[in-house]
Amino acid sequence: MDSLRDGYRQLDDRVRGLSRVSYALLVGFVSAVGVFAVRLLLPGGGSFGPVAMGVAMTVVYYAFNPNNET
Numbered sequence: 001m002d003s004l005r006d007g008y009r010q011l012d013d014r015v016r017g018l019s020r021v022s023y024a025l026l027v028g029f030v031s032a033v034g035v036f037a038v039r040l041l042l043p044g045g046g047s048f049g050p051v052a053m054g055v056a057m058t059v060v061y062y063a064f065n066p067n068n069e070t
Contacts, residue, residue: 020065028058 018026032054039049 016067018067020062020067023067024058024062027061028054028056031057 015023015026032050035053036047036050039046
């Protein structure tokens with residue numbers, strides 16, 4: 001359990017250390033992949049949803065910069 005917690009903390013520190021642009025791109029990519037994975041499980045088609053979600057999350061996370069330490 002401790003190794004899992006240590007791994008999470010290392011990953012969290014690494015992600016929080018990313019620049020504003022890199023963090024926004026990572027969040028957008030993870031969001032797009034997540035929506036795409038769910039889209040595969042549901043009936044229907046189209047790839048606009050995952051792309052739109054990825055772009056929207058990238059813009060939002062870049063604009064609001066949640067890692068800003070004030």
